[in-house]
Amino acid sequence: MSHNIRVLITAATLSATVLSANAFAGDRADWPESFTVGTASQGGTYFAYGSGWANYMAENLGISGGAEITGGPVQNLALVHTGELAFGLTTMGPAAEALAGNSPLAPGFKLDNVCAMFPMYETPFSVTVLASSGITTIADIPAGSRIGFGPAGSTSDTYFPKMMSALGVDYERRNGSWADLGGQLQDGLIDVVAFAAGIPIPAVSQLEVQSEIRIVEFTADELTKVTAEFPVAPFTIPASTYSSLNDDSQAVSMWNFAVAGCDVPEDLVYEMTRLTLENNEKMVSIHKAATTSVAENFVKNTVIPWHPGAARWFNENGYTIDVSQTR
Incomplete structure (x- = not known):
């Protein structure tokens, strides 16, 4: 797979006031030191939304993070599936094709190491x-x-x-x-x-x-x-x-959803989901499209299995995701 269109855009240096590890109830021992989210081309909403979200997560979780310019949803699914990226942004159509083994980047091969985190926008x-x-x-x-x-x-x-x-x-x-x-x-x-x-x-x-x-x-x-x-x-x-x-x-x-590799630590995805869905005003300040990045829209995902960390947050907050819907 050619990645010559991909350029790493790193997040800003973390502030000295970053929240400490003790701020989170979960075990951070298996958290990565940094993370990257696959977006799309510059000039599009994925790049603006994804880079802003990565900076927001980095500033609050005490790990460095950034966005990567990619070919968009189809390529993001492949990169997350293979573990080259921990996180990505995608749409329901390409996701359904990838999970069924019909991705144009990997025909006949099911890209199923991809789990949903939260709804983004249409x-x-x-x-x-x-x-x-x-x-x-x-x-x-x-x-x-x-x-x-x-x-x-x-x-x-x-x-x-x-x-x-x-x-x-x-x-x-x-x-x-x-x-x-x-x-x-x-x-x-x-x-x-x-x-x-x-x-x-x-x-x-x-x-x-x-x-x-x-x-x-x-x-x-x-x-x-x-x-x-x-x-x-x-x-x-x-x-x-x-x-x-x-x-x-x-x-x-x-519809668009943020996704993670299904093997990304559960507590990390839980915290990212919490920060995103409990602070919509902050998300809207990143991009106006995030007005629909709210918990109620979890029902718009009819394709992608849920990450256990995301499912835990939804279930704790009154939204039912059965264990059979997770991976």
């Missing part, structure tokens, strides 16, 4: 163009248009091309980081960016500061077609998300 699939393009609907996209689908192997790159084909769009496929694709759209090197990331997407927010853009929504018929064929659900992007929106925009979405 990833909307949305289309962005320059306002000057004249494109107002997906059906308006001219044949042969150059569409940027995000990093190769990402959730967007896995599902959005198939959705476009199902909707009758003829395109040239382009890949790259969200930040790079945003720049290419602005420079006229591509015609469309098909984003799949938590909102607000940093690259879109940056684009609309520098250019006049249009966020193209799905029609009712298009919604019916893609939700019937793909593991997505209807989603509304609120008009307040971007200055380019005058009204709510209809999209589709897929």
